[in-house]
Amino acid sequence: MAQSVLLTGAGGRVGRAILSRLADAYEWRLLDRDPPTGEEPGEFVVADVTDEAAIREAVEGIDAVIHLAGDPRKTAPWESVLPNNIDGTRMVFEAAVDAGVEKVAFASSNHAVGAYETDERTPEMYRTDSEFRLDGTELPRPGNLYGVSKAAGELLGRYYHDEYGLSVVCVRIGNLTKGRPPVDYERGQAMWLSHRDCAHLFERCLEAEYGYEIVYGISDNDRKYYSIGRAREVLGYEPRDNSAEHADDG
């Protein structure tokens, strides 16, 4: 029987990329604060991630959670990321543990490590001849308060794994664009994540066995400063796209 999966933030860009390719692969329960605008591949719960009762109800009977909900703006102010991204993520982990959920895949962000992109390193680090790599073992260096909130979510995942045995994978998502990678934007090409690689990566987060992991979510771009080694090794991630080939995955 297919796993039952709760997808929070189902209406967002990452949620759409996942559902466009994995609609039939799981028993979906979808949650978003905005109601759906069309047909959805599963039960749809309209609720805010800060609504404790709704979140607790939404995780009942669920095998795994993909937690995307939160304020997605890199310019989001503290007054928003504190309740929505930090407190909301804590609520999801807590409810997941209490309901006996096995796995949570948490949408972290490249912004959790954005301040590694110093004036001294850029733009050289964005180029194919650069050997600079972040691999998930480095301490976070958030480039904005949104990034602080994502790194705090990773910390919470570490705690809920260590304390309660919940399997947690934090995916530091790069630059998700539909179809072609960004043009004339070296940084965006280096952290490009195609829609099909995104869906495949979250499928692997649902299928693989792990304890606590931090991985980078990018395609196999020629330009890159994030290692995808850990995602390959632990999750079995096998990206098919590369921003250098200007792949068009529709």
Add this chain to the structure above:
Amino acid sequence: MAQSVLLTGAGGRVGRAILSRLADAYEWRLLDRDPPTGEEPGEFVVADVTDEAAIREAVEGIDAVIHLAGDPRKTAPWESVLPNNIDGTRMVFEAAVDAGVEKVAFASSNHAVGAYETDERTPEMYRTDSEFRLDGTELPRPGNLYGVSKAAGELLGRYYHDEYGLSVVCVRIGNLTKGRPPVDYERGQAMWLSHRDCAHLFERCLEAEYGYEIVYGISDNDRKYYSIGRAREVLGYEPRDNSAEHADDG
């Protein structure tokens, strides 16, 4: 002229240890939510760390901040550490930057890395023949939600340093006890911090030059699983006590 220093949480145990030895060394402004019970070595502000207006006023004209305020209980619930430790610490960093403060020494905690003390490692890691060391370059592994809040404070410090150039040192304080170290408690002996070493360490946080640092705050105990190498090297920390010698520093 002596530096002007704002000490938040001045009435707590760490604050008392600092003031008992450094009362005359700085121009102190003391802040605590509880009013003082006796003579104090400086202006005393009674305010909660979550009171934005009071914090902004308290940092005016200040050279450096020692930020100790927050819920100090290792069992503190999320509903307390979220506003008091995470949001409160963010408020202090923000106000410090806006007021042109040069340095902030932030009281982090051994609980930010408490989950490294796994069943497999303990009690061996508490013993003098163990080579196991944490040195501040490892990813946090909080042992409780209090520890999550302290690691989140470290993240905020990283951000305010990278973005605004504020000098920030996070001190993962061990087990501060007055006089003798704990007896019949291996873990407590390994992370003992004497009162005089505590005062000396925070004096070094005020006097040394640094960018962003995470250091461990323990005495030079024979038993230890925290390295004090970074504190020695960057801050010039020279501890004089050792739990194995049952020093009594009064």
